Amino acid sequence: MSFPWAEQYKPQNPLMQWLDSRLPLPRFVFNAVGAGYPVPRNLNYFWNFGVLSGAALAIQIITGIILAMHYAANGGVAFDSVEHIMRDVNSGWLIRYGHANGASMFFIVVYLHIFRGLFYGSYKAPREMVWLLGLVIFLLMMATAFMGYVLPWGQMSFWGAKVITGLFGAIPLVGEPIQTWLLGGFAPDNAALNRFFSLHYLLPFVIAGVIILHIWALHIPGSSNPTGVEVKTEQDTVPFHPYYTAKDGFGLGVFLIVFAILLFFAPNFLGHPDNYIPANPMSTPAHIVPEWYFWPFYAILRAFTVDFLFIPAKLLGVMAMFASILLLFLLPWLDTSPVRSGHYRPLFRQFFWVLIVDVLILGYCGGAPAAEPYVMISQLAAAYYFAHFLIILPIVSKIEKPAPLPASITDAVLSKQAN
Amino acid sequence: MATLEQSAENAGINEAGVRRRDFINIAAVSFAGVGAGTALIPLVNQMNPSADVLAMASIEVDISAIQPGQAIKTMWRKQPMFIRNLTAAEIAAAEKVDVATLRDPQTLEERTKEGKRNWLITKGVCTHLGCVPLGAGEGEVKGEFGGYFCPCHGSYYDTAARIRKGPAPKNLEVPEYSFTSDTVVQIG
Ligand code: HEM
Ligand code: FES
Numbered sequence: 001m002s003f004p005w006a007e008q009y010k011p012q013n014p015l016m017q018w019l020d021s022r023l024p025l026p027r028f029v030f031n032a033v034g035a036g037y038p039v040p041r042n043l044n045y046f047w048n049f050g051v052l053s054g055a056a057l058a059i060q061i062i063t064g065i066i067l068a069m070h071y072a073a074n075g076g077v078a079f080d081s082v083e084h085i086m087r088d089v090n091s092g093w094l095i096r097y098g099h100a101n102g103a104s105m106f107f108i109v110v111y112l113h114i115f116r117g118l119f120y121g122s123y124k125a126p127r128e129m130v131w132l133l134g135l136v137i138f139l140l141m142m143a144t145a146f147m148g149y150v151l152p153w154g155q156m157s158f159w160g161a162k163v164i165t166g167l168f169g170a171i172p173l174v175g176e177p178i179q180t181w182l183l184g185g186f187a188p189d190n191a192a193l194n195r196f197f198s199l200h201y202l203l204p205f206v207i208a209g210v211i212i213l214h215i216w217a218l219h220i221p222g223s224s225n226p227t228g229v230e231v232k233t234e235q236d237t238v239p240f241h242p243y244y245t246a247k248d249g250f251g252l253g254v255f256l257i258v259f260a261i262l263l264f265f266a267p268n269f270l271g272h273p274d275n276y277i278p279a280n281p282m283s284t285p286a287h288i289v290p291e292w293y294f295w296p297f298y299a300i301l302r303a304f305t306v307d308f309l310f311i312p313a314k315l316l317g318v319m320a321m322f323a324s325i326l327l328l329f330l331l332p333w334l335d336t337s338p339v340r341s342g343h344y345r346p347l348f349r350q351f352f353w354v355l356i357v358d359v360l361i362l363g364y365c366g367g368a369p370a371a372e373p374y375v376m377i378s379q380l381a382a383a384y385y386f387a388h389f390l391i392i393l394p395i396v397s398k399i400e401k402p403a404p405l406p407a408s409i410t411d412a413v414l415s416k417q418a419n
Numbered sequence: 420m421a422t423l424e425q426s427a428e429n430a431g432i433n434e435a436g437v438r439r440r441d442f443i444n445i446a447a448v449s450f451a452g453v454g455a456g457t458a459l460i461p462l463v464n465q466m467n468p469s470a471d472v473l474a475m476a477s478i479e480v481d482i483s484a485i486q487p488g489q490a491i492k493t494m495w496r497k498q499p500m501f502i503r504n505l506t507a508a509e510i511a512a513a514e515k516v517d518v519a520t521l522r523d524p525q526t527l528e529e530r531t532k533e534g535k536r537n538w539l540i541t542k543g544v545c546t547h548l549g550c551v552p553l554g555a556g557e558g559e560v561k562g563e564f565g566g567y568f569c570p571c572h573g574s575y576y577d578t579a580a581r582i583r584k585g586p587a588p589k590n591l592e593v594p595e596y597s598f599t600s601d602t603v604v605q606i607g
Contacts, residue, residue, distance in 0.1 A: 166549040185472045186496040282499050284550040312588045370572045
């Protein structure tokens with residue numbers, strides 16, 4: 001669906017007319033990201049991160065396919081083949097650092113994209129499906145990145161694979177057979193490495209498929225905006241092209257500059273030096289940590305140190321970690337306030353920032369060694385994380401008195417200009 | 420079509436009111452469903468350990484050179500194994516513990532073979548998240564219970580490799596093994 005005032009696709013060129021009546025692909029593009037898609041006129045730069053996530057995925061796919069041309073998924077040579085990429089393959093270092101740092105950039109923009117959704121209430125009706133599909137993409141990304149990190153077959157790769165598949169070992173009764181089944185052996189080895197490579201190659205394309213659904217679902221109600229007030233008249237919108245192609249293009253430039261700084265000046269800053277040691281099943285690195293983008297969840301995993309009732313601590317940690325993400329699937333129904341944007345929700349806004357600080361604390365603890373005071377801090381922060389969504393948010397939605405909303409997007413824009 | 424179906428006889432409805440075409444539909448779809456389900460079995464099962472991985476499932480180790488108080492690390496099913504020759508003091512320490520107070524109650528007797536009380540053979544895999552504990556190698560820390568210490572999240576094991584402190588839920592696992600002679604054990 002689109003607004004009735006959307007521009008129509010009218011090809012002038014006979015070739016394009018011929019194509020339009022046979023395979024209307026240009027029409028599809030025109031209506032999706034061209035002049036045929038009316039978008040609220042007041043989007044700020046937080047609305048750039050969707051397009052930037054797409055750009056990051058494209059970068060991962062391109063660099064990944066090239067890496068796969070030189071990489072060998074065999075426990076005996078995988079580590080050496082990555083070193084071969086780094087030292088011998090022409091520009092191999094660039095492609096590999098691009099892929100490794102590209103993954104970090106991907107998570108940075110996706111986290112900001114999620115942040116945007118949380119603050120502006122983009123998950124609320126009628127965009128619940130957009131939010132849910134976004135979370136599916138997030139889960140797929142995490143699986144993809146985890147399996148990618150195993151491929152260089154360094155110490156962190158090996159022990160990461162062992163610890164993460166070990167999480168499934170926490171499931172009662174069937175846990176250990178599941179772990180063996182996932183690995184195709186009793187510990188990570190060739191079988192595991194090969195299947196992870198196969199899936200690491202596949203999943204990004206599955207992600208691309210889910211992104212199409214995500215955008216399809218978005219285009220039914222159209223984009224939300226910083227006021228959270230729905231589009232009412234033609235005045236409230238501008239065509240996607242040229243307005244937002246230009247704005248997104250500028251954002252893409254900034255994104256690429258940040259990416260280039262990371263890639264050329266600090267390519268190993270976000271990595272872990274132990275992954276330059278070949279995998280050794282006989283010795284564990286002193287301090288196993290996942291990549292930075294998993295830290296908040298890793299902190300929740302490790303926050304459980306004592307058994308509760310008949311449930312062992314290990315299983316509790318695993319359940320809490322998965323629950324912390326699955327909880328987000330319920331968000332559209334936990335936050336019952338009819339007001340979307342945090343700008344007009346004074347109480348929500350305060351708790352929102354507390355949550356952000358809480359997640360940053362969890363992230364810090366997840367990267368720190370599993371010792372005090374970090375364990376205790378993780379426990380408090382993890383408890384708060386769950387309390388925010390399950391207790392605070394529903395109550396705030398009930399008792400809060402929202403600030404008055406502008407009559408329309410145009411009103412909001414014009415009164416801002418008048419000030 | 421429509422006129423045909425109006426006539427019960429032509430539509431093949433029997434006395435019980437079952438339409439012949441519905442029966443064929445359900446039967447065909449069920450049959451295809453069973454077939455698809457069966458085809459899924461090998462697709463799932465291929466993920467399990469392959470024959471060559473299983474073929475390395477048993478090893479023989481010569482333990483004659485291990486002195487009391489010493490331990491060796493070896494590899495079984497791609498996992499580290501600890502073989503430890505306990506000293507008399509270590510055996511006594513393990514036997515002194517009140518089993519009822521343990522998280523995973525087991526005696527040293529249950530964890531070793533008859534007449535071979537001094538040979539403690541376990542997997543070198545922490546039951547928490549699978550790190551290799553320290554304590555088998557020369558000069559490695561053994562932790563405050565004198566057995567093994569896992570540095571990953573701080574699990575302490577005693578001289579019978581039983582969990583005493585830290586997040587690990589279980590004792591270090593004792594694999595299936597047997598003594599083929601006084602100096603050779605077969606693991607697996
Ligand atoms: C969702 C998109 C993707 C993400 C988040 C991702 C993430 C990662 C990560 C974190 C690594 C480890 C980097 C390192 O430490 O060296 C990696 C390695 C690898 N990836 Fe990807 N990847 C993605 C897409 C792809 C695609 C589409 C392919 C191939 C078609 C691919 C092929 C590879 C290969 C061959 C390696 C091993 C070489 C190396 O370690 O640099 N990746 N990936
Ligand atoms: S893996 Fe040994 S304490 Fe966590």
